[in-house]
Each structure stands twice: as C-alpha cells, then as structure tokens.
Amino acid sequence: xxxxxxxxxxxxxxxxxxxxxxxxxxxxxxxxxxxxxxxxxxxxxxxxxxxxxxxxxxxxxxxxxxxxxxxxxxxxxxxxxxxxxxxxxxxxxxxxxxxxxxxxxxxxxxxxxxxxxxxxxxxxxxxxxxxxxxxxxxxxxxxxxxxxxxxxxxxxxxxxxxxxxxxxxxxxxxxxxxxxxxxxxxxxxxxxxxxxxxxxxxxxxxxxxxxxxxxxxxxxxxxxxxxxxxxxxxxxxxxxxxxxxxxxxxxxxxxxxxxxxxxxxxxxxxxxxxxxxxxxxxxxxxxxxxxxxxxxxxxxxxxxxxxxxxxxxxxxxxxxxxxxxxxxxxxxxxxxxxxxxxxxxxxxxxxxxxxxxxxx
Amino acid sequence: xxxxxxxxxxxxxxxxxxxxxxxxxxxxxxxxxxxxxxxxxxxxxxxxxxxxxxxxxxxxxxxxxxxxxxxxxxxxxxxxxxxxxxxxxxxxxxxxxxxxxxxxxxxxxxxxxxxxxxxxxxxxxxxxxxxxxxxxxxxxxxxxxxxxxxxxxxxxxxxxxxxxxxxxxxxxxxxxxxxxxxxxxxxxxxxxxxxxxxxxxxxxxxxxxxxxxxxxxxxxxxxxxxxxxxx
Numbered sequence: 001x002x003x004x005x006x007x008x009x010x011x012x013x014x015x016x017x018x019x020x021x022x023x024x025x026x027x028x029x030x031x032x033x034x035x036x037x038x039x040x041x042x043x044x045x046x047x048x049x050x051x052x053x054x055x056x057x058x059x060x061x062x063x064x065x066x067x068x069x070x071x072x073x074x075x076x077x078x079x080x081x082x083x084x085x086x087x088x089x090x091x092x093x094x095x096x097x098x099x100x101x102x103x104x105x106x107x108x109x110x111x112x113x114x115x116x117x118x119x120x121x122x123x124x125x126x127x128x129x130x131x132x133x134x135x136x137x138x139x140x141x142x143x144x145x146x147x148x149x150x151x152x153x154x155x156x157x158x159x160x161x162x163x164x165x166x167x168x169x170x171x172x173x174x175x176x177x178x179x180x181x182x183x184x185x186x187x188x189x190x191x192x193x194x195x196x197x198x199x200x201x202x203x204x205x206x207x208x209x210x211x212x213x214x215x216x217x218x219x220x221x222x223x224x225x226x227x228x229x230x231x232x233x234x235x236x237x238x239x240x241x242x243x244x245x246x247x248x249x250x251x252x253x254x255x256x257x258x259x260x261x262x263x264x265x266x267x268x269x270x271x272x273x274x275x276x277x278x279x280x281x282x283x284x285x286x287x288x289x290x291x292x293x294x295x296x297x298x299x300x301x302x303x304x305x306x307x308x309x310x311x312x313x314x315x316x317x318x319x320x321x322x323x324x325x326x327x328x329x330x331x332x333x334x335x336x337x338x339x340x341x342x343x344x345x346x347x348x349x350x351x352x353x354x355x356x357x358x359x360x
Numbered sequence: 361x362x363x364x365x366x367x368x369x370x371x372x373x374x375x376x377x378x379x380x381x382x383x384x385x386x387x388x389x390x391x392x393x394x395x396x397x398x399x400x401x402x403x404x405x406x407x408x409x410x411x412x413x414x415x416x417x418x419x420x421x422x423x424x425x426x427x428x429x430x431x432x433x434x435x436x437x438x439x440x441x442x443x444x445x446x447x448x449x450x451x452x453x454x455x456x457x458x459x460x461x462x463x464x465x466x467x468x469x470x471x472x473x474x475x476x477x478x479x480x481x482x483x484x485x486x487x488x489x490x491x492x493x494x495x496x497x498x499x500x501x502x503x504x505x506x507x508x509x510x511x512x513x514x515x516x517x518x519x520x521x522x523x524x525x526x527x528x529x530x531x532x533x534x535x536x537x538x539x540x541x542x543x544x545x546x547x548x549x550x551x552x553x554x555x556x557x558x559x560x561x562x563x564x565x566x567x568x569x570x571x572x573x574x575x576x577x578x579x580x581x582x583x584x585x586x587x588x589x590x591x
Contacts, residue, residue, distance in 0.1 A: 211458070211459070214455050214458070215459060217450055218451065218459055220450075221448050221450055221451075222446065222448070224410055224442075225446050225448065226459075227410070227430040227431050227434070228408060228410075228434055228439075228440040228442070229434060229459060229460050229504075229508075230434035230435040230462055232429075232431045
C-alpha cells in the first residue's frame, strides 16, 4: 500500500508532538498546588503534608473537577460517540459510589476488595442496560434507562435498606483507608485523580480511533448502514456500555472516597442532566470536550456562588444560554469546526429576546 | 444467485409488498423498475432483512435467508448501496472504506480495483465524508460495497440527483464492477437502467407484474408507458 493512500499513517513517532498540549496541561496541573502554595506564603512541604490553606482547598476543588470529568467523558462515549441516548447515566456513577460506600463502611472491606466490588457492579449494571438494548431504540431507550435509574434511586432511598445505604441521609462518614485519605494525603489523592482522568481520556481516545470505535461512530450516524456492512451492532454498543460503565463507576468510587459521603442525590435525574450539560458545554462526541465541560461546569458553579450568592443560579442559566447561542457545538466542537459564530450568535440571541425580526 | 419467491412485507400496519418474485442470475445486472412507491426499495430491504418479509422465500446461493439477521445476511456476501449517498459523514474516505472490511486486508486487496473505477477517491482519501460532493459521496457508497468480496450487490438509485457527466461515470463503474459481481439495480432513470441491465423486473403496487430481457422491454413502448410512465 502506498504511503499516500495509507488510511492510518504511522503516528506513534509523533505521539509526543501531537500530545504536547495535553502533556503540558498535565504537568501544569501537577505543579499548580505548589504554585498556589508559594503565592500563599506556604512551602512545597506544606502541600505534601496536606496543611490547610488555599493550595489544599484548590486541590479539593480540582479533584471534584477531575471526578466530574471522568463521569462526563464516560457519558460522551455512549451518547456522543455511539449515539445511545441514556437518561440513566447517574446510576452508572451512583453504583460506583454506593458500592464503595457500602463495601468500606457497612462491610468493612479493604481497598482491594472494594475496587473489585466496584468493577463487578459496573459490569453487572452495563449488562442490565444491555438487556434492553436490542428491544428499544432512541427515545424509548432513553425512557427505559430513566426507569432503571429511577428504580435504583428509589431502592437506595428506601428505609428498608437503611442499614446498607443510609436511605434518605445516604452514607455519612465513609471510612477511607489512610492511603487514599483526601484530608491527610490530599496531594496524593489529587495526583491519583488527575492521572486517572488522563488515563481514562487516553484509553477512550485510543478506543475511538480503533476500528471498533469507528464502528461505534458509524452506529451513531446510521445503525442500519453498519448492519448492512455485516456488523452485529449490539456487540459494539455493549462494548461501549461496558467501557462507559467502568469509568463512571470508577468516578463514583473516587467521589465516595473524596467526600467521604454518598448522598442519594448522585442517583437522581439531576446528576444525569449534569453529565449532559458538561458534554454540551464541551462539545458532544469530542471526548476532550467533556474534560473542559466538567471544568467550566464545576468552576462556574463554585465561583458564581462565591461572588454572587443567591443569584448565582440565575446567572448560571444565562451563561448556559449564551454558550448555546455562541458555541452551538460546544467549546471543543466549535474550536475544531473553526466556526465561531459571533455574528450569528448575536442574531440568535436578539431573536430569542424578540429584539430583531427573523429575516424573511 | 438470488431468488425471491412471492414475498409479503409489512411496514407497521401497511402491507407494502403483496407478492414480489424475481430471479437474479449469476453474473448479470437485473434492473428493478417501477414507479415511486411501488416497493422497489422495500424489496431490497426485505432481501437484506431490514424489513423482513412475513411470508415468502428468499434464496441466496441455495440457502434460504429470509428471517435471518441483517448482519448475517450481509456476511454471506451481499453488499448494499443505499439511496441518498449513504456514507458515514463523520468518517474519512479511508475510514469509510476500511470499515467495510469483512476480513483483514480486504481493502488492501481491492484498493487498486476501486481506485481504477473511482480515481477521484484516491485524491480525497483523507477528507471526511461530509466534505465530499454528492457525486463523490455516491462513488464512495459504491466503492464501500466493493471492499469485501461481495457476490451480489444491491444498488438503490445510483443516478439520483447526480449531474449527467457523473451519471456517465457511475454507469461505467457499475458496468465494470459487474464483471466481478452480480448486481440487482433499482433505478428510476429508465435510460440508465436500460443501458446497464440485461434483465428487468417491474413492480407495480407491491407486486412483481412483468419480467424479461431488457432488450425486449426497450422496444415495448406500451409496457414502458403503462408501468413506468416514461415514453
């Protein structure tokens, strides 16, 4: 095959070059706690000793961003890449969080057994979702998954299981092993959460670029066409579900370790909507968009709340409207398409506000 | 190669095919003719199991294939070129071709043949499907069906919406590929169909009403006028 027509040109040699931006961002994030400490008059030793201060607080906030990023990217894999509209994604996250909380607190297991429990739980729930896959499509699949997640949400809130799940209160004070204690070893947890995010992103991108991932994109575009090429599309959707469930459950596990509380809110529809918002902000189907979306989502929420207090939520809504108007494909999607619609964005906004009549 | 025996297909409540029979001899091009809504596309989709027939038999190379799953039918060696240039817009030209591989290396084996039929595609190999013109997309859709070793190609409306010069190119390509593959062709444009196919089958309101040699049909102005509305 000639080089000109090789559809997969060798890229490994240029890997570092192609990913220089990501590498720099990762290193910057690794250095950030120390920079924050220096600005605050602390020493790097203070950071490593998890001493209270801005640096520690900032790490806590960023850990939340990383966890949300893993959660959002796991949603992007099934919705953005494979085209499966699931309204039950919160369950993927909550199962990981509850498995961790129950294993550590109620059962008193060690970290290894807990991780195993989370992995098993994530496989079981992906298979549960896959059970309905061949029977329903599109919006019906969305409603069935919403139903499954609602059942899960009701079960964890039920008072009959209070001994395991804490019912409405959730699991308070999950007993976290010293190795991953975010209070006494915050920088370690920060590094683990950061590297986990990077790892999930790299694995997902490798998957999407693989022949299997390309078939998932083909399924999103038109499942019948993929069938006609001889692909059993169910298998590919199942693989996407398993990968998505694994990452989401892992994010849930980190969440339970970091907080260390598991609230029933993580199983609610609102948490699925959060995932949807994050990938809409970042750009559906772009993978990296989910990471930026999570950062914007969490940091906006935090700073608006800090600066504006009560009206923060209204402002957040306005900002989301603005993002949709000006960045219709999300941050990364719009950047890739190089279609910055400043003018069109204003027109859309003015039309929305009825200040300008629709062009005839 | 392909024998469709009196199939009845429903889409929802609607009885779309009310008895379609046709035979596609190996090595030939058979044109499936009929007016809009007669059931031509549904016939192709019934063969492929996308709209499985409720009654009747479909025999491909001696095996009954009705009721099998679409991807199993495709894997037997039936390629489909759907209407409306059904390529994957989010994948590049190369990826569109690669994804059609049924065995590793299919594309490498067929590359020279495909690019001899459609030299344009070689130039566009890295572009994404969405950036191709209508004619280029249609060529890619046909090329994609050539990647695996398909014994039978079902081609739906290859000339639809294309400029005359592109239609000529497409016809030449179909003529050349038919040297290797049997073709069942749905075509509204009777001139195109009559120049390509050796046999024809006419479908009217979900029933196959007439079949025979294309050479005979070309001179049968009355039949053409009655069923196809063309002069």
